[in-house]
Amino acid sequence: MRLWLIIPVLMAAVLGARAPYAQQVNFVIDATLPVRETELPYQLNLNLTAVAPTRIGVGALLDLREMQKIVPEKLADNAIIDNCGLQVRLDDISFRAKDDAIDLDGEVTVTIFECSRTSERDFQRGQEKNAILANMSTEATVELRDNCAYFKLIDLTLTAPEAQREQVLEDDTLESVKELMLAAVDLVLNETPLCPELPSELASLDPKYEKGGPREIGEGGLGVFLDGSVDVSPSTILDILTVLQQQELIPGRP
Structure with missing residues (x-):
């Protein structure tokens, strides 16, 4: 199996994510949005899909129902x-x-x-x-600027x-x-833009979101979707392998 197909599976192992099949990983991250003196909770549902030898597609759904x-x-x-x-x-x-x-x-x-x-x-x-x-x-509606989602009244x-x-x-x-x-x-x-941050294990991926907007979740539930991609560089692969070694999920260097 080519390395670019393995990367999402490696990330699933690091984060305990669900891997429906070899080229796709889904996992959930709890996050908060600071608004002046208040922290508002939301969930980030992240989907990583292998789309090309050097690219991983990123689909982020921000669940704002809470x-x-x-x-x-x-x-x-x-x-x-x-x-x-x-x-x-x-x-x-x-x-x-x-x-x-x-x-x-x-x-x-x-x-x-x-x-x-x-x-x-x-x-x-x-x-x-x-x-x-x-x-x-x-x-x-939602506008995407600088990798963040901004709400705007029409x-x-x-x-x-x-x-x-x-x-x-x-x-x-x-x-x-x-x-x-x-x-x-x-x-x-x-x-107060929504700028979803990845956990430290995935920070080096640095996804670039290209489009986004509101998304209904269930019956009237508020969500925001962001679509983009990740450039899988050699340094990114090394960072992920380092995390796996630190967590003893794969053998360290001989």
Whole structure:
């Protein structure tokens, strides 16, 4: 058997992975995504397939279903915009995958305050002028940049209750809030990309992902797929053989 066909099997031995057949290995890695002061758990399902004498195909599925449960609780009652004249608070949010897209729905409270300048740079919030409970709906996708998956909102819709709709349309409040929300959320999402890291035994493989996007897991479960490949260089093979020798899975040097 050629060495390039053996490499996935060697990696399966190192990591206790399942090898359905000689040219393919599947295994699962527990990981976390740091978001400011919180660590959000997810699972990385990795598939390695021999595709050419010097290339191994890499398919990564990031299972975010645990994150999908935790994030709405973390976001509830949090202000995503809070300045002198405006506060936008998330009261409720849920999101689910649907085929190759992500749907988000929820409710936000938009509170408008009087705001007066107290100095050249300082402002002071005054009395509340108005409060609107709006329904929010949006769709998100995934962009692949620098080997990382970035979530991005495609658009966002805010709808006011019928009783407040005329006033909201008159002063264009929700349209202004929408633009501010898109900018605020985009800033947070750009600060928290998903950059799957391999365990130390596989770090030398250095996979290069070429495409990715949302993926539904089960019924509405949130996932992200990444497809790419690995250049199997002589140094990579030596690194893997060294790990196998260190773990006494193959004989060491004579």
